[in-house]
Amino acid sequence: MTGPINPNLLLAVPLAPLAGSAIAGLLGTKFFGNVVGRKVSHTATIAGVFIAMVLSIMTLMDVLDGQTFNGDVYTWMTIGSMKMAVGFQIDALSAMMMCVVTSVSLMVHIYTIGYMAEDDGYNRFFSYISLFTFSMLMLVMSNNFLQLFFGWEAVGLVSYLLIGFWYTRPTAIFANMKAFLVNRVGDFGFILGIGLLLAATGSMDYQETFRHAGALSAMTVPGTDWPLLTAACICLFIGAMGKSAQFPLHVWLPDSMEGPTPISALIHAATMVTAGIFMVSRMSPLFELSDTALSFIIVIGSITALFMGFLGIIQNDIKRVVAYSTLSQLGYMTVALGVSAYNVAVFHLMTHAFFKALLFLGAGSVIIGMHHDQDMRNMGGLRKYMPITWITSLLGSLALIGTPFFAGFYSKDSIIEAVHESHLWGSGFAYFSVVAGVFITAFYSFRMYFLVFHGKERFGQAHAHDHHDDHAHHAHHADTNQGNEGHDPTALHEATAHHEEDEDDHGHHGLAPGQKPHESPLVVTLPLILLAIPSVIIGFFAIKPMLYGGFFDKVITINTERHPAMEKLAEEFHGPLQMALHGFTSLPFWLALAGVVAAYYCYMINPRVPAAFYKALRPIHTLLDNKYYMDKFNEVVFAGGARGVGKALWQVGDRVLIDGLVVNGSAKLVGWFSTIVRTFQTGYIYHYAFVMILGVLGTLLYFFPFWHA
Numbered sequence: 001m002t003g004p005i006n007p008n009l010l011l012a013v014p015l016a017p018l019a020g021s022a023i024a025g026l027l028g029t030k031f032f033g034n035v036v037g038r039k040v041s042h043t044a045t046i047a048g049v050f051i052a053m054v055l056s057i058m059t060l061m062d063v064l065d066g067q068t069f070n071g072d073v074y075t076w077m078t079i080g081s082m083k084m085a086v087g088f089q090i091d092a093l094s095a096m097m098m099c100v101v102t103s104v105s106l107m108v109h110i111y112t113i114g115y116m117a118e119d120d121g122y123n124r125f126f127s128y129i130s131l132f133t134f135s136m137l138m139l140v141m142s143n144n145f146l147q148l149f150f151g152w153e154a155v156g157l158v159s160y161l162l163i164g165f166w167y168t169r170p171t172a173i174f175a176n177m178k179a180f181l182v183n184r185v186g187d188f189g190f191i192l193g194i195g196l197l198l199a200a201t202g203s204m205d206y207q208e209t210f211r212h213a214g215a216l217s218a219m220t221v222p223g224t225d226w227p228l229l230t231a232a233c234i235c236l237f238i239g240a241m242g243k244s245a246q247f248p249l250h251v252w253l254p255d256s257m258e259g260p261t262p263i264s265a266l267i268h269a270a271t272m273v274t275a276g277i278f279m280v281s282r283m284s285p286l287f288e289l290s291d292t293a294l295s296f297i298i299v300i301g302s303i304t305a306l307f308m309g310f311l312g313i314i315q316n317d318i319k320r321v322v323a324y325s326t327l328s329q330l331g332y333m334t335v336a337l338g339v340s341a342y343n344v345a346v347f348h349l350m351t352h353a354f355f356k357a358l359l360f361l362g363a364g365s366v367i368i369g370m371h372h373d374q375d376m377r378n379m380g381g382l383r384k385y386m387p388i389t390w391i392t393s394l395l396g397s398l399a400l401i402g403t404p405f406f407a408g409f410y411s412k413d414s415i416i417e418a419v420h421e422s423h424l425w426g427s428g429f430a431y432f433s434v435v436a437g438v439f440i441t442a443f444y445s446f447r448m449y450f451l452v453f454h455g456k457e458r459f460g461q462a463h464a465h466d467h468h469d470d471h472a473h474h475a476h477h478a479d480t481n482q483g484n485e486g487h488d489p490t491a492l493h494e495a496t497a498h499h500e501e502d503e504d505d506h507g508h509h510g511l512a513p514g515q516k517p518h519e520s521p522l523v524v525t526l527p528l529i530l531l532a533i534p535s536v537i538i539g540f541f542a543i544k545p546m547l548y549g550g551f552f553d554k555v556i557t558i559n560t561e562r563h564p565a566m567e568k569l570a571e572e573f574h575g576p577l578q579m580a581l582h583g584f585t586s587l588p589f590w591l592a593l594a595g596v597v598a599a600y601y602c603y604m605i606n607p608r609v610p611a612a613f614y615k616a617l618r619p620i621h622t623l624l625d626n627k628y629y630m631d632k633f634n635e636v637v638f639a640g641g642a643r644g645v646g647k648a649l650w651q652v653g654d655r656v657l658i659d660g661l662v663v664n665g666s667a668k669l670v671g672w673f674s675t676i677v678r679t680f681q682t683g684y685i686y687h688y689a690f691v692m693i694l695g696v697l698g699t700l701l702y703f704f705p706f707w708h709a
Contacts, residue, residue: 152239321444
């Protein structure tokens with residue numbers, strides 16, 4: 001333990017949101033009879049998160065002054081030499097994550113007041129999002145694997161509750177179960193990785209494990225010749241693949257749009273999906289010793305960055321476009337981890353948190369203005385009706401595509417450069433993926449922007465995209481979203497954002513003929529404005545200290561001899577201003593510009609072009625529309641396989657072995673034996689005497705085999 005950081009203040013950071021969650025969740029719901037109302041619930045939770053944010057900023061200030069903290073605050077159990085404790089490791093990485101989590105969470109809490117105003121589950125929702133914040137803070141502040149795993153599972157549990165918040169909807173139940181099960185697959189790998197490290201080092205403490213890193217690199221998995229460190233790192237990363245939605249464990253994230261929009265921002269922007277990125281960065285002393293694990297990370301991240309971007313192009317649901325954008329950007333962060341540019345991955349995590357939360361909350365504001373219609377084909381021309389939502393969404397989109405001077409530019413360009421400088425296996429494919437991804441990101445982002453805010457007003461019309469029957473959508477969604485996207489005029493679009501549907505006289509979501517959209521209330525637009533500010537400026541101010549100023553020096557370990565990417569980047573960096581000016585001449589900028597121009601031409605000037613592409617490339621569109629058939633594959637292979645195994649266990653194990661042999665067999669055996677014994681129960685003494693003599697004789701023969709003498 002070093003420095004004067006007060007552990008009691010650190011304890012207050014996660015406990016303040018937990019207290020708010022308890023007030024809203026226990027006193028504000030039927031659990032204790034609705035003791036407090038909506039005002040007390042949202043005030044308590046917002047106050048809790050606000051306290052956590054202030055304390056997090058104070059902690060970051062202390063860390064910038066050179067103070068750190070690494071110690072236990074509570075010992076839960078000691079088994080031999082192994083200690084299981086709750087403890088905090090406060091350094092540059094955890095302090096930065098605390099600030100990001102609490103600030104984005106605070107914006108989401110404020111925004112929720114407006115977004116969920118008509119919902120019966122208002123207090124319950126506030127309780128959940130505060131509990132989510134507590135779980136995430138416990139995860140990022142932990143100094144040991146036990147607490148990390150607790151936070152890891154807690155965010156998974158609360159995300160399950162949030163995605164299925166509207167539990168009367170079949171689609172929401174389907175989505176939250178899918179998220180829960182897919183994350184269990186990743187968590188199985190995660191706990192295996194922790195178990196391997198625990199078995200080898202005898203400790204769950206980070207620093208203790210890192211001290212054994214050299215010895216671990218020389219060990220093998222017992223009974224095999226596999227390097228133990230490589231196996232442990234890959235297992236840990238499989239956990240990250242589940243949480244951070246990397247291919248092929250990405251399938252849960254787009255479906256999680258079934259939850260209310262505020263949690264889309266919370267789960268997909270700053271918190272849950274970035275937990276994997278944070279974890280790998282924290283474990284950099286281990287990952288640096290395994291090039292095999294790093295190459296595995298590069299390839300997985302590259303596939304996610306490129307192929308998930310393609311899916312964003314064909315979406316018509318505004319939230320799903322942003323969701324696939326999140327998948328693609330998580331791929332970028334993962335690629336940066338793979339080339340040992342951990343600083344850059346965490347930097348992109350931070351910038352992405354702000355502009356992606358902004359885009360999600362902007363999408364939610366549009367959905368409110370459109371009376372809960374999410375289909376972009378029913379929008380258009382919203383710019384003059386929703387000016388604040390329009391300008392903030394534009395700023396978020398410019399940050400996302402990497403426009404020079406915006407936050408996303410500094411982090412995204414640094415990732416591309418780092419990949420270019422790497423010589424690890426897989427970095428060639430990764431470079432192609434991240435460069436091609438620039439054009440794809442710009443195209444789908446501005447396709448969404450132009451369809452929503454510009455062009456012809458397509459709302460308030462009785463056309464084919466009206467959402468007349470939510471039940472039809474439920475059946476359709478459960479059938480792997482067949483025909484949801486594209487230009488098919490009969491296609492159904494995604495479920496609405498609200499449970500308390502705002503319906504007009506015709507019974508469909510969206511604006512009735514003659515109705516106009518309206519700007520959202522201040523409680524919704526204020527978080528948009530506050531998130532737009534860091535989305536524009538934070539990259540300019542943070543790039544030098546976070547990447548080249550030693551901010552992460554004692555936290556992130558990089559072997560510069562084997563992985564020189566960060567060293568090369570430092571040589572070429574001449575300040576944020578020069579980097580941005582140079583950015584105007586770089587390939588990523590021209591690709592991003594080409595993507596914006598292509599989107600403008602296709603959706604504003606000549607809409608026949610995408611229609612022609614759709615007709616000419618129908619098989620590719622069908623492939624994308626079915627999300628590469630990943631859901632179908634999982635359903636047939638894993639779910640079908642599980643059903644097959646289950647059926648076999650039922651037929652053979654349950655019916656034949658357990659019911660037939662053990663239960664019924666033992667009964668039949670007793671019955672058979674009873675029929676034999678019954679014949680001697682005659683009531684005659686000489687029969688009983690005869691049986692007794694036989695018994696004595698049998699005993700003598702068994703215990704005294706005198707015939708061997």
